[in-house]
Amino acid sequence: MKTFTFFGALTAAGLAAGVVQAATLDDVRARGNLSCGISTGLAGFSAPDANGVWQGFDVAVCRAVAAAVLGDPMAVTFVPTTGQTRFTALSSGEIDLLARNTTWTFSRDVDLKFTFAGINYYDGQGFMVSRELGVSSARELDGATICIQTGTTTELNLADYFRANNMSYEPVPIETNAEAQQQYLAGACDVYTTDASGLASTRATFADPENHILLPEIISKEPLGPLVRHGDDEWADIVKWTLYALIAAEEYGITSQNIDELARGTDNPEINRLLGVEGGLGQMFRLENDWARRAISAGGNYGEIFSSTIGESTPIGLARGLNAQWTQGGLLYAMPFR
Amino acid sequence: MSDTHAETVAFVRDTMLPPEPPPVTEIGAVRWVRENLFSGWLNVLLTLGAVYVIVWLLAHIGPWLLNSVWNAGSLAECRQILDGATGACFAVIRDRGQQLLYGFYPANLYWRPNLALLLMVVALAPLLFPRVPRRVLWFSAVYPAVAYWLLWGGSVWFPVSVLLGFPAGYLAWRVMRPAGAILSGIVAVLVPLLWWAVVAGPLAGLLQSIVPLGLRPVRSDQFGGFMLSIIIGVTGIALSLPLGIVLALGRRSDMFLIKTLSVGFIEFIRGVPLITLLFTASLLLNYFLPPGTNFDIILRVIIMVTLFAAAYMAEVIRGGLAALPRGQYEAADALGLDYWKAQRLVIMPQALKVSIPGIVNTFIGLFKDTTLVVFIGLLDPIGLSNSIRADTNWNGIYWELFIFIGLLFFIFCFGMSRYSQHLERRLKTDHH
Structure with a gap:
């Protein structure tokens, strides 16, 4: 009987611990910093600079959330994760948020029990070939040798695409992007395929980028976004609306330069609600009302982050493309702040 | 009668010849080369093949290494300096060498891992070389705690109170020894474990509140x-x-x-x-x-x-x-x-x-x-x-x-x- 009571108490304690853990916001506040899972290194998206400070497009999401929740964009513990460890790190509670160029797929959302908090980059799989090959379309790649990273969705996409178009290819399996660059430049394969953003940044590092072309075909949808655990909707909302705040800020013309001025009050009620001048939106998910202002001040609005990390002024040189505002013909569409 | 011989033998040497140097093919480098590299047709072939490979490697890697660029801020800058020539870009080591050695450890605290490494050499010395005085072994025993404190920082009392678990165990063993070998052995293991689980943490906190002494935590x-x-x-x-x-x-x-x-x-x-x-x-x-x-x-x-x-x-x-x-x-x-x-x-x-x-x-x-x-x-x-x-x-x-x-x-x-x-x-x- 005594043992039974003991185990009963233990179970109750375990359940209580589970409940306590569910409020990620309280955990983050108690800890004083946000634990954010990132890639161990992907050009433009996350990389440590010479001083060991993480920089990049994905990193900026972590910093914005930390600024919104804790008021300090530097209050982030970055946990570098690999393709294998990222999901376990999130579901075991080691990290609060995963911002690691992760494609939003059905099975990851449903089966792995994660909640995607939106999309910060619309990517797609493309092909890079040497100009000498004289190819101008992916349809002409029949019989080509193709460098491809093993164990990724790109491998499956490639197989699907070639089968659908009745073509054959010879895969050259490689492990990392760096290895792929070496193999491709050494002529071990005619074609290198991975996400278009990765191809662009890879080509930018070549000694002769003008001799390599990206083919126009994009053969897959790769919507990349930050994700959190299932079951803590409040936390998912915070991440989701922080991302929307960055996107909306660009739409409404709020930049890191004019934000302090706009936060004194404007004629536009939407901007006023977003920056916490009126409406009291922040309190609805237990943050201060100026949460969005702090998030935007951390690294600027979505457009500013994009152009400083992966945009056309950087060596990576990505065009906005699908990642433009909906008003500019892109897919970015922040829900109304009301 | 002395010339009897002169009739039968044309010449008799009466002085010793000075020793001749050995033939040039039997000494020094020439002999070594002949014996080790060209002692048979198979070895001649292998030697020529090896020489070819070495020359080929040097011809390809040599210019790349000799042309190394050590001062540049990026790979693009390296390429600009090389201006189309082949060459290594070791500027990355200059720029990021510290990171490769220390990771993201704060730069102004590099002395701590350096000191820990130096002390490690001291702590290892009595174990590796018999000429080092035996008394240094005491330092070797406490070195793990010292290294932990140097690397991770924080309160000095934490490693100290953890270390105190060992004398506590020894003391318990001395006290319990009359009660038998098995019992004293068990107690000698249990007491330090209890010490670490129950006493060490609060003790470190207490000591820290009395005498705050510590390094910046990393x-x-x-x-x-x-x-x-x-x-x-x-x-x-x-x-x-x-x-x-x-x-x-x-x-x-x-x-x-x-x-x-x-x-x-x-x-x-x-x-x-x-x-x-x-x-x-x-x-x-x-x-x-x-x-x-x-x-x-x-x-x-x-x-x-x-x-x-x-x-x-x-x-x-x-x-x-x-x-x-x-x-x-x-x-x-x-x-x-x-x-x-x-x-x-x-x-x-x-x-x-x-x-x-x-x-x-x-x-x-x-x-x-x-x-x-x-x-x-x-x-x-x-x-x-x-x-x-x-x-x-x-x-x-x-x-x-x-x-x-x-x-x-x-x-x-x-x-x-x-x-x-x-x-x-x-x-x-x-x-x-």
Whole structure:
């Protein structure tokens, strides 16, 4: 009987611990910093600079959330994760948020029990070939040798695409992007395929980028976004609306330069609600009302982050493309702040 | 009559000829070359082939190395300086070398890992070289706590109160000794464990509140680079040897329980790849531990690496034990030595000496295996090379980073290998 009571108490304690853990916001506040899972290194998206400070497009999401929740964009513990460890790190509670160029797929959302908090980059799989090959379309790649990273969705996409178009290819399996660059430049394969953003940044590092072309075909949808655990909707909302705040800020013309001025009050009620001048939106998910202002001040609005990390002024040189505002013909569409 | 001979013999030498130098083909470099490189048609062919390969390699790598650029801010700048010529861009080492060595450890605190490394040499000296005074061994005993404090920082009282667990155990053993060997042994193990679980934490807090003394704390996620490899490697090496000895003895023990446990442990660990254990440390343990526990990832990895190396070490040492003739055991028994004394004075010194090549082999393997932590997202030199390439300045750089990392590992592993050869010569007791 005594043992039974003991185990009963233990179970109750375990359940209580589970409940306590569910409020990620309280955990983050108690800890004083946000634990954010990132890639161990992907050009433009996350990389440590010479001083060991993480920089990049994905990193900026972590910093914005930390600024919104804790008021300090530097209050982030970055946990570098690999393709294998990222999901376990999130579901075991080691990290609060995963911002690691992760494609939003059905099975990851449903089966792995994660909640995607939106999309910060619309990517797609493309092909890079040497100009000498004289190819101008992916349809002409029949019989080509193709460098491809093993164990990724790109491998499956490639197989699907070639089968659908009745073509054959010879895969050259490689492990990392760096290895792929070496193999491709050494002529071990005619074609290198991975996400278009990765191809662009890879080509930018070549000694002769003008001799390599990206083919126009994009053969897959790769919507990349930050994700959190299932079951803590409040936390998912915070991440989701922080991302929307960055996107909306660009739409409404709020930049890191004019934000302090706009936060004194404007004629536009939407901007006023977003920056916490009126409406009291922040309190609805237990943050201060100026949460969005702090998030935007951390690294600027979505457009500013994009152009400083992966945009056309950087060596990576990505065009906005699908990642433009909906008003500019892109897919970015922040829900109304009301 | 003296000219009788003159009629039969035309010439008689009456002085000795001065010794002639040996023919030029039989001395020095020419002889060496003839004997070693061109002693037969097969060797001539092999020599010519080898010379061709060497020249070919030098012709390709030589210009690349000679043209190295050491001063540039990015790969693009390197290429601009080289202006189309082939050349290495070692500027990345200049820019990121500190990161490859220390990870993200704060730059103004580099003196702490440096000092820890220096003190490690001091602590190892009495173990490695017999001429160093024995008293230094006391420092070796407290060195792990000193190194922990230097590297991670924080209150000095935490490592001190953890260290105090050992004298506490010894004291308990002294007090309980009249009550019998088994009971005092159990108490000597239990008391330190209780001390660490219950007393050490609050005591450290109390002492810190009375005399606040500490270094700036550095979080584990700021550890990286070669420093991380050395921390994991050295700790694993230092702990796996004693653990391996215990396991080897356990496997040869007559006691059923101890033997079964040792065999089970060794066979299980040897049957599982290291990478699996690392994934267990990084992923699986998180599910088992209560939510919110922050069990340091580096500590988890060190434990797994140590267990892994200990299993291999146990088998190496068991090989040494098996090599000893039975007479050595019987001689120890005949002298009236008990089990531990026999092991300490007769068996182990010989068994370990026999096992030196195997032990060092395991050490070197363990040290190189530390690079596997890259797969669980720890930034050891290999992991950092990936991160450095992700910086747009250095994206596309490849061999330069690996050459630097390879060189660092070579220095360590070659050093270990040379020391083991020195040790074998020193301990050689058979006279030929």
